[in-house]
Structure formats: C-alpha cells, structure tokens
Amino acid sequence: MLDGEPCNILENEFVKPGKGQAFSRVKIRKLISGKVIEKTFKSGDSVEGADVMDTELAYLYTDGEFWHFMNNDTFEQIAADEKAVGENVKWLVENDTCTITLWNGAPIVVQPANFVELEITETDPGLKGDTAGTGGKPATLSSGAVVRVPLFVQTGEVVRVDTRSGEYVSRAQK
Amino acid sequence: MRTDNWRPSASIEVLKQRALVLQKIRHFFAVRDVLEVDTPALSHATVTDEHLHSFSTQFNHPFSPQASTLYLQTSPEFAMKRLLSAGSGAIYQICKSFRNEETGRFHNPEFTMLEWYRPGYDHLQLMTEIDQLMQLIMGCDTAERVTYQDIFKQHIGCCPLTASLTDIKTLASQLGYAELAASESNKDTLLMLMFSQHVEPYIGQSRPCFVMDFPASQAALAKISPTNALVAERFELYFQGIELANGFHELTDGPEQLRRFEQDNIKRQNMGLDIMPVDQHFIAAINFGLPPCAGVALGIDRLLMLALSCSKIDQVIAFENSRA
Numbered sequence: 001m002l003d004g005e006p007c008n009i010l011e012n013e014f015v016k017p018g019k020g021q022a023f024s025r026v027k028i029r030k031l032i033s034g035k036v037i038e039k040t041f042k043s044g045d046s047v048e049g050a051d052v053m054d055t056e057l058a059y060l061y062t063d064g065e066f067w068h069f070m071n072n073d074t075f076e077q078i079a080a081d082e083k084a085v086g087e088n089v090k091w092l093v094e095n096d097t098c099t100i101t102l103w104n105g106a107p108i109v110v111q112p113a114n115f116v117e118l119e120i121t122e123t124d125p126g127l128k129g130d131t132a133g134t135g136g137k138p139a140t141l142s143s144g145a146v147v148r149v150p151l152f153v154q155t156g157e158v159v160r161v162d163t164r165s166g167e168y169v170s171r172a173q174k
Numbered sequence: 175m176r177t178d179n180w181r182p183s184a185s186i187e188v189l190k191q192r193a194l195v196l197q198k199i200r201h202f203f204a205v206r207d208v209l210e211v212d213t214p215a216l217s218h219a220t221v222t223d224e225h226l227h228s229f230s231t232q233f234n235h236p237f238s239p240q241a242s243t244l245y246l247q248t249s250p251e252f253a254m255k256r257l258l259s260a261g262s263g264a265i266y267q268i269c270k271s272f273r274n275e276e277t278g279r280f281h282n283p284e285f286t287m288l289e290w291y292r293p294g295y296d297h298l299q300l301m302t303e304i305d306q307l308m309q310l311i312m313g314c315d316t317a318e319r320v321t322y323q324d325i326f327k328q329h330i331g332c333c334p335l336t337a338s339l340t341d342i343k344t345l346a347s348q349l350g351y352a353e354l355a356a357s358e359s360n361k362d363t364l365l366m367l368m369f370s371q372h373v374e375p376y377i378g379q380s381r382p383c384f385v386m387d388f389p390a391s392q393a394a395l396a397k398i399s400p401t402n403a404l405v406a407e408r409f410e411l412y413f414q415g416i417e418l419a420n421g422f423h424e425l426t427d428g429p430e431q432l433r434r435f436e437q438d439n440i441k442r443q444n445m446g447l448d449i450m451p452v453d454q455h456f457i458a459a460i461n462f463g464l465p466p467c468a469g470v471a472l473g474i475d476r477l478l479m480l481a482l483s484c485s486k487i488d489q490v491i492a493f494e495n496s497r498a
Contacts, residue, residue, distance in 0.1 A: 020225050023370070
C-alpha cells in the first residue's frame with residue numbers, strides 16, 4: 001500500500017556499495033490510478049501490505065469494454081476493466097483459469113495461467129527439414145500475441161507458451 | 175521451474191574468456207613475486223560490519239556432542255592478514271566470497287574475489303599496481319585519481335565531510351529521497367545513497383577512476399589520515415559506472431581495530447541485528463604485529479562484466495544463484 005493505493009512492483013534494482021548500506025530502487029505501479037512511480041527504500045524497510053484476495057476464475061468473454069470471468073463453483077460472475085487486464089489481455093483463452101486479485105471486492109489484477117495453448121494464425125512458412133535450435137521466427141497467435149517459434153512450426157498449429165516470459169515452450173500435445 | 179534452467183547462465187565462450195583472464199591475473203602476480211594463498215571459506219568468526227550479512231552453518235564434530243557455528247567468509251581479509259603477521263610477505267588470493275541478502279544485476283550471493291596485500295606499500299603505491307593490472311586486463315588508459323570530497327562537491331554541490339546531517343537531509347530531499355531522508359538519522363547512509371545514485375554513474379566513464387580519502391566515518395579497516403582526521407586512507411575503484419574494488423592503507427593498531435569491531439556490534443544491537451563473534455585470532459595477529467601494508471579486494475565477476483561488455487553478473491558466472 002502506498003498513498004492509500006495497492007501497488008504492484010514492476011522492477012526492483014538492488015543497490016549496495018561493497019562497504020555500506022543496501023537500498024532498493026523500486027518501480028511501482030499504483031493499481032487504482034495506474035500511475036508508475038520510482039521510490040528508493042533502505043533494505044529492511046517495510047510498507048503496509050495491501051489487503052487483497054486472489055481468486056481463481058474462468059475467463060468467459062469480452063464485450064470490448066469489460067472482460068468477464070466466472071467462479072466455476074458458485075457461477076458468480078465478475079467483470080474486469082482494461083486497467084486490471086492490462087497487457088495480459090493477449091494471454092486470455094476462453095475457459096482457462098486465471099488468477100484475479102480483488103481489492104475491496106473489485107478486480108485490480110488479472111493474471112493468466114503460467115502456460116496457455118493458442119493457435120498460430122500467421123507465420124512465415126519455415127524451411128523444410130530445419131530443426132529446433134536456431135533463432136526461430138515470429139508467429140502471431142489467435143489472441144494477438146506474437147512469440148518466437150521454431151522454424152518447423154506452421155500456421156494453424158496450436159502451441160504452448162509460457163505467459164511469464166512470453167516464450168514458446170512446445171507444440172500442444174493433443 | 176523453467177525447463178531450461180539446467181543450462182549455464184553464462185555462455186561457454188564467456189567461460190573460456192573468464193579462464194583466460196584468471197590466467198593473466200595469476201601471471202601478473204607470479205612475475206611480481208606475490209605468493210598465491212588459499213585461506214578457509216568457513217571460519218568460527220566473521221565480520222562485524224552492520225552492512226554485511228554472513229551465511230552461517232552448523233559444524234557437527236564427530237567427537238563433540240555440541241555443534242559449533244561456522245561462518246562463510248564475506249572476504250578472505252582476516253585470514254590473509256594473519257598470514258602477513260606470520261611473515262608471509264606479499265600475498266594474493268582468488269577465492270569465492272559469500273554475502274547473504276545480496277542479489278541483483280551486480281550481486282550474486284557467492285562471487286569471486288581477488289584480494290591482495292603489499293607489505294611496505296601505502297594505498298597510493300597499491301593504486302599504481304592496481305592501475306597496471308587494469309591496463310593489462312582491460313586495455314584501458316591509466317586511471318584518474320580524485321578525492322571523495324572533491325567528486326562529491328562537484329556532482330552534488332556540498333562538502334560531505336563538513337556538512338551537517340540537516341544539510342545532507344535537505345539535499346537528499348531535493349534529489350527525490352524526501353521520505354527516506356525524513357526518517358534517517360545516519361549521515362553516512364544518506365551519503366552512500368547520494369554517492370551511489372548521483373556520483374558513481376558519472377565517474378570513470380572513459381578510464382578507471384580511483385576515489386580516495388573516504389570520510390573517516392566510513393573508514394572500515396583503513397588508517398585515519400595522519401594529515402586530516404576527517405578522512406581515512408581508503409579508496410574505491412570505479413569504471414564505467416561499476417564499483418570494482420575497495421582498498422586500504424591497512425589499520426595496524428590492534429586496540430583500535432578491536433574498538434571498531436565493538437562499535438560495529440553496538441550498531442548491530444541498535445539495529446536489531448545479531449551480535450557477531452569478534453575474530454580473536456585476527457586481533458591477536460594484529461597485536462603480534464601486522465606489518466605496515468596496503469590491501470585491496472577486487473570483484474572478478476564485475477571485472478569480467480566490463481571486459482566482456484555484459485550487463486548482468488549472471489552472464490559471467492557459470493550458474494547464477496537461482497540456477498545453482
């Protein structure tokens with residue numbers, strides 16, 4: 001919590017002279033106003049933790065303004081706005097379970113599953129016989145995300161992607 | 175866990191370069207007749223410095239019912255000075271050092287240190303030798319030398335030695351650290367913050383830069399200057415924004431050394447940190463007679479980052495800590 005807002009740490013740079021006090025230079029996003037600020041803390045300083053709750057919900061659909069999620073046990077639905085979904089919009093797959101962070105009952109962060117499977121909608125045809133290991137090529141996925149894939153992977157295939165790094169993992173195993 | 179975390183964080187090419195640099199360093203000392211030594215990584219005592227956090231572990235002696243605490247060394251300094259007292263002459267060591275609570279772009283909890291001591295040298299003479307090593311490894315120009323006071327004044331606009339805590343707090347607030355400054359009662363903490371953020375990034379850009387004559391309050395294990403009681407005969411070496419080495423004209427006064435350790439432990443107590451056992455072997459060695467000498471510790475991993483233009487320490491270490 002900072003200035004009454006729950007915050008998310010975007011970057012944390014450790015600064016320490018060999019002989020001397022350690023500091024953390026932290027880049028923080030205020031989750032309500034969306035503002036990004038930089039702050040410096042002494043190592044060991046503490047701030048009030050935000051009273052937030054994580055809940056696992058299935059992604060249903062978007063109406064363009066809100067993204068709708070449902071609790072599969074209670075069938076209760078919740079709508080997250082663009083600010084909460086942010087860049088993770090490109091990893092939302094219908095019926096996949098996402099982690100929604102609630103603050104005062106309202107969704108403020110939407111975190112996709114660590115791994116998602118998406119269909120490739122567009123990629124250059126690779127050379128035949130080429131194997132994994134080279135630089136690969138960019139591929140656009142059905143959600144709009146762009147990831148680097150090995151040359152042998154083709155349009156129409158479903159691939160498994162690590163949403164934390166945005167990296168291709170493998171072809172989906174069906 | 176990421177599936178490719180079994181792989182080294184450094185490329186094989188970098189590791190070959192690393193081996194080559196280590197060879198060059200060993201050759202540098204061999205031709206100067208400086209003896210390579212190997213001192214313990216585990217010791218019954220450790221540093222008292224409130225800013226250094228040692229790893230500790232339990233030694234279960236096969237013939238003793240009680241385990242004893244051993245500490246992984248944050249640097250080989252105490253043991254090497256015991257060798258100097260015992261008459262070793264000039265010595266160097268390349269070893270792993272361990273520091274808890276340190277990780278980041280320039281920090282790994284275990285890292286490789288080059289440390290060496292020159293009996294009969296003062297810090298200025300040792301700086302000349304470090305400069306020669308830098309030119310050999312980096313192919314760089316000869317280093318410049320500035321005092322802490324001058325460089326601080328130049329970049330921040332006040333004298334770090336004579337400014338009051340209130341002045342320093344006001345300056346820190348103006349530089350964007352209002353909240354931190356408001357609750358800080360230690361002038362050195364604020365000096366360190368301002369130095370690391372507003373001086374370090376701008377010095378030693380085209381050639382290495384020695385910053386000499388640190389404030390006496392940051393003397394660590396250095397002698398206080400005989401001509402100016404406000405400064406210590408301590409220096410640091412910076413190159414392209416990276417702190418590379420720290421050296422002293424070494425304190426050879428046993429009672430003064432013990433007093434500094436005890437002061438550290440009082441500070442620890444006030445900060446709620448554990449009291450550290452004072453290395454009595456080290457104190458005994460100084461009291462026996464540590465020859466007048468200068469010594470320096472240089473981070474090999476950071477030297478490699480500079481030599482190979484790597485932006486993260488992970489890129490020069492075979493397996494950085496999260497993959498270890």
